[in-house]
Amino acid sequence: MVNDWIDTLADTGRGLLERRLRLGITGLSSSGKTVLLTALVQALLYPARLQGLTAVQEGRYHAAVLRPQPNQHLPRFAFESNLQHLCEAGEWPPGTRRQSELRLSIRYRPTGLQGRLGDAVLHLDLFDYPGEWLLDLGLLAxxxxxxxxxxxxxxxxxxxxxxxxxxxxxxxxxxxxxxxxxxxxxxxxxxxxxxxxxxxxxxxxxxxxxxxxxxxxxxxxxxxxxxxxxxxxxxxxxxxxxxxxxxxxxxxxxxxxxxxxxxxxxxxxxxxxRRHFARLDRQLVLVDLLGHLQHGSEGLRALDREMESLLDAMRIGRSWLPRAVRPGIDRVLFAGSKADHIPSDQHDTLTGLLARSLAGSLRQSRFRGAESETMAIAALRATREVRQSHRPDRRYLAGRPIGNEAEVAHYPGQLSAEGLPPEGFEALAFRPPAGLHADGAWPHIRLDKALQYLIGDRLG
Structure with a gap:
C-alpha cells in the first residue's frame, strides 16, 4: 500500500510538469486489442493516412517517437515483435497474455498563442492488458x-x-x-x-x-x-x-x-x-460485436451487462480537483472492431447496433460526467471492396481467409438493424494484408477518427 501511494505521488508530480495523456486499451478477449495497439502506434509513427486527425490535416503534427516508459515495473508492449509477425511472417501476432505499457511522444505545434511560442510535446502512455483480467473488476463487488x-x-x-x-x-x-x-x-x-x-x-x-x-x-x-x-x-x-x-x-x-x-x-x-485504472485519462473499449451477434439478441444483452459492470469498477467522470491531482476517465470510446469483415455500406448498421446494445453503458458514463461515443473501426484493414459482374449492386470483400493463400471475394450477408444476422450470414476471418512494411503507413478504417476523439483535443 505504501509503495502504491509513493507511485501515485510520483505519477502526480510528473503530470504537473509535462503534457501527458494515459490511454487504456481494453476489451474482451478476441476483440483485437494487440493488433489495434500495434496499428495505432504504427499510425502515429507514420501518420500519412491519419487525415481524420486534425493536427495531421492542418500540418501541425510533426513527428512521434517511441520513448522509455515511465513505469519501471511493467513489461514493455511487444511492438517490434508484433511488427515482425505482421510484416515478415504475414500472420497475426499472439494475443495479450499479460499487462504491458508503451510511451509514445508526439511533437506538434499548438493552435493559437501557444503555437506562436513554439512546439509542444505530448507524452502518450498506452496501457494494455488481457481481456480476461478486465472482467475481474466485477469481482470487487x-x-x-x-x-x-x-x-x-x-x-x-x-x-x-x-x-x-x-x-x-x-x-x-x-x-x-x-x-x-x-x-x-x-x-x-x-x-x-x-x-x-x-x-x-x-x-x-x-x-x-x-x-x-x-x-x-x-x-x-x-x-x-x-x-x-x-x-x-x-x-x-x-x-x-x-x-x-x-x-x-x-x-x-x-x-x-x-x-x-x-x-x-x-x-x-x-x-x-488501483495502480492502473485509477490513473487513466481516456479509455478505448474494443468490442467484437460481430462475435456477439452470433449469439443473437441474448449476446447483445449480455454485452451491455458486462460493460456496465466494468464501468462500475472504473474511475469514470470528472472531479472538482485538477486532473493532475485526481485523474479520472473523461472520454470513453466504445469501438466495434473488425469493421473490415463486412462491406462499408453496413458500417452504419454495425455502429447503430453497437450504440443500442451499449445503451446502458453509454448512459452510465455520461451520467458520471464523461463523454462517450461509439464507432466501427478496423485498426488494420485486412480486406478491400470489389464488385462482381453478376451482382453489380453488391459490395464484396477481397482478402485472404485464414488458412488460405489465395485471395477470395466474399459476401458475408446483410446485417439487420435488429441485430439478428440472416440465415447463412458468415463473417470470415482474414489474414493480414500482404505488403505491409515496418517503415510505412498501414490501411485502416476510421482509426484516424478514433484518435481524433481520444487525443485530438490534446494536440490543439
Whole structure:
C-alpha cells in the first residue's frame, strides 16, 4: 500500500510538469486489442493516412517517437515483435497474455498563442492488458458467498448445464463445512474442474465472461499459486453458518475457499485496479460485436451487462480537483472492431447496433460526467471492396481467409438493424494484408477518427 501511494505521488508530480495523456486499451478477449495497439502506434509513427486527425490535416503534427516508459515495473508492449509477425511472417501476432505499457511522444505545434511560442510535446502512455483480467473488476463487488450464488445460478441455466455437469457432480460429493485434513487436495480438485468449465464456456462463447476469474485462464506469473485454487460452493445451511460463526476460522473447505477468493480479490484484482485504472485519462473499449451477434439478441444483452459492470469498477467522470491531482476517465470510446469483415455500406448498421446494445453503458458514463461515443473501426484493414459482374449492386470483400493463400471475394450477408444476422450470414476471418512494411503507413478504417476523439483535443 505504501509503495502504491509513493507511485501515485510520483505519477502526480510528473503530470504537473509535462503534457501527458494515459490511454487504456481494453476489451474482451478476441476483440483485437494487440493488433489495434500495434496499428495505432504504427499510425502515429507514420501518420500519412491519419487525415481524420486534425493536427495531421492542418500540418501541425510533426513527428512521434517511441520513448522509455515511465513505469519501471511493467513489461514493455511487444511492438517490434508484433511488427515482425505482421510484416515478415504475414500472420497475426499472439494475443495479450499479460499487462504491458508503451510511451509514445508526439511533437506538434499548438493552435493559437501557444503555437506562436513554439512546439509542444505530448507524452502518450498506452496501457494494455488481457481481456480476461478486465472482467475481474466485477469481482470487487462480491464476497465468496455472493459470487458462488451468481456462478452456480449461471451453471443451472439450460444452455450451460452440459458444460457444468462434471463440476456440479464433483460439488455434490463434497462436504464443504466439516473440518477436513484433505481440504487442500479437494480445493485443488474443485479448482481444476471449475477451470475446465471456464474453458468450455469461453470456447462456446468465443470471449471472456463476467464473473469468471480471468487469471484462471491467463494466470501470468500466478501459474500454480494457491491464490488460484478456489471455486464456487453452495450456500451453507443456517445451522452450519451459525456454528462457523461461533468457531471463527476453521479448517473446512469453505473456509479455505473464502480465504483464497478474498486474497484474489484484495491482493490481485484490487491493486491492479488501483495502480492502473485509477490513473487513466481516456479509455478505448474494443468490442467484437460481430462475435456477439452470433449469439443473437441474448449476446447483445449480455454485452451491455458486462460493460456496465466494468464501468462500475472504473474511475469514470470528472472531479472538482485538477486532473493532475485526481485523474479520472473523461472520454470513453466504445469501438466495434473488425469493421473490415463486412462491406462499408453496413458500417452504419454495425455502429447503430453497437450504440443500442451499449445503451446502458453509454448512459452510465455520461451520467458520471464523461463523454462517450461509439464507432466501427478496423485498426488494420485486412480486406478491400470489389464488385462482381453478376451482382453489380453488391459490395464484396477481397482478402485472404485464414488458412488460405489465395485471395477470395466474399459476401458475408446483410446485417439487420435488429441485430439478428440472416440465415447463412458468415463473417470470415482474414489474414493480414500482404505488403505491409515496418517503415510505412498501414490501411485502416476510421482509426484516424478514433484518435481524433481520444487525443485530438490534446494536440490543439
Amino acid at each position: 462480491h464476497d465468496h458467498d455472493s459470487w458462488s450464488r451468481a456462478v452456480l445460478e449461471e451453471m443451472q441455466q439450460p444452455e450451460h448445464r452440459a458444460a457444468s455437469q462434471s463440476f456440479r457432480e464433483l460439488l455434490a460429493e463434497l462436504d464443504p463445512d466439516t473440518p477436513d485434513a484433505e481440504a487442500e487436495r479437494k480445493a485443488m480438485q474443485a479448482a481444476k474442474a471449475f477451470r475446465n468449465y471456464l474453458r468450455q464456456r469461453q470456447e462456446q462463447e468465443k470471449r471472456a465472461l463476467l464473473l469468471h476469474p480471468g487469471r484462471f485462464l491467463l494466470p501470468g506469473d500466478l501459474e500454480g499459486a494457491p491464490v488460484l485454487t478456489f471455486a464456487p460452493l453452495p450456500p451453507a445451511s443456517y445451522d452450519t453458518a451459525w456454528r462457523r460463526r461461533g468457531r471463527g476460522q476453521d479448517e473446512s473447505l469453505r473456509s479455505l475457499m473464502e480465504q483464497r477468493f478474498k486474497a484474489y480479490r484484495d491482493e490481485i484484482v484490487r491493486p491492479f485496479h
